Amino acid sequence: MAPSRLAGRSLLEFLITLLIGLAPVACGLLVLALQVERKQEETAKVSAVEAVYAIDRVIDTLHGASGSVLGLAGRTCEEVLPALRQEAFKQPNVRSLVLVRENRGYCSSLLGNVDRQIDPGEYLNQRLRLDLRNVVTPDVPVLHYRIQEYPFGVIALNDARSLQAELLGFKNSIVLALQFGSDYLWATGSGIESQIPNHAEDSQRLVSEKYGYTVHAGYPHGHTWRMIRQASASTAPSLLLVGIITAAVAYWGLFRRRRTPAPPTV
Known part of the structure; x- marks a missing residue:
């Protein structure tokens, strides 16, 4: 076989093997990102419900x-x-x-x-x-x-400040704000809507059935990406190992076995 054709074939085999090895890594990272997003959305919903419960008790x-x-x-x-x-x-x-x-x-x-x-x-x-x-x-x-x-x-x-103390009890970097008409109160301040700390990601809104005020919950801009990077850093070694093993098995099954000469017949 000509050297150029051999080089081209080797390059093709390498690219195919690489793509096969990267597939589980990419799928794993995608699933991880979806899990982080879903968890944050669920946390925001639960936090809004718990905030309404806590503030309702104060107003009670x-x-x-x-x-x-x-x-x-x-x-x-x-x-x-x-x-x-x-x-x-x-x-x-x-x-x-x-x-x-x-x-x-x-x-x-x-x-x-x-x-x-x-x-x-x-x-x-x-x-x-x-x-x-x-x-x-x-x-x-x-x-x-x-x-x-x-x-x-x-x-x-x-x-x-007693309401703000209730809001300060929530963790996970979530931003909570109470709306009374056109005025807002959050854990570290108060004012109008434009002054509320950014909470655009996974934003939730819940109205108190008993008293009619509104709780806004969400995460600041860029929080989701930071959480995905943190989660990826801990799982990336495992995903890479799976990708390497997958690529090795694929290479052996698709290419290496074809090149192994058959044993001579007697």
């Missing part, structure tokens, strides 16, 4: 505290202030309680006599409002929870 305490003092609304602030403060002190998630009469807050467990206009339209489902710039602590957002039996009502105020 506000609801309970508000309901327990609703009967005090309508009476003078001097008369009910001790009981109002005692109830606010009993609940660690309650920063203060405000009694409302005809949509005007008139008695606060924190400040005593007040006179503040209450606009129900500012509240999500007329129940929740995230105050990003309150007067008492302008750097700390406050969540307002409102119950109403017109003309009387109660507003329970919560230091939003």
Whole structure:
């Protein structure tokens, strides 16, 4: 056989063997990438459900505290202030309680006599409002929870850092954000939608059935690729070994056996 034809045949055999050896490696990496993507999506869904459960529990305490003092609304602030403060002190998630009469807050467990206009339209489902710039602590957002039996009502105020503490408990680099109307709160800050930390990958959205706020969950840009690289680094040696063995078996079965001369006949 001519040297050029022999070289061409050897090159063809090498390329075929290489492709056969790379097939299990490529398939393994593809399956790995799909598994990482599926796991992240499932984690985001579960995290959103767990976040709703955790935040609902915090708001449940506000609801309970508000309901327990609703009967005090309508009476003078001097008369009910001790009981109002005692109830606010009993609940660690309650920063203060405000009694409302005809949509005007008139008695606060924190400040005593007040006179503040209450606009129900500012509240999500007329129940929740995230105050990003309150007067008492302008750097700390406050969540307002409102119950109403017109003309009387109660507003329970919560230091939003307790909500942020719940969000900080989630790991796996997931970004969680709470949406109350047009305002957002996340583990390390608060603001409008454009300020939320990036969570575009495997993004999930879940609305609380009890209170109507929304939880957004997702991973920052590039997180999936980093996880795939980490997983690939640990599995690549095994995949390469499988590829080498597959290539060797294929080469022997397809080419080497053909070149082995038959034993001489007697």
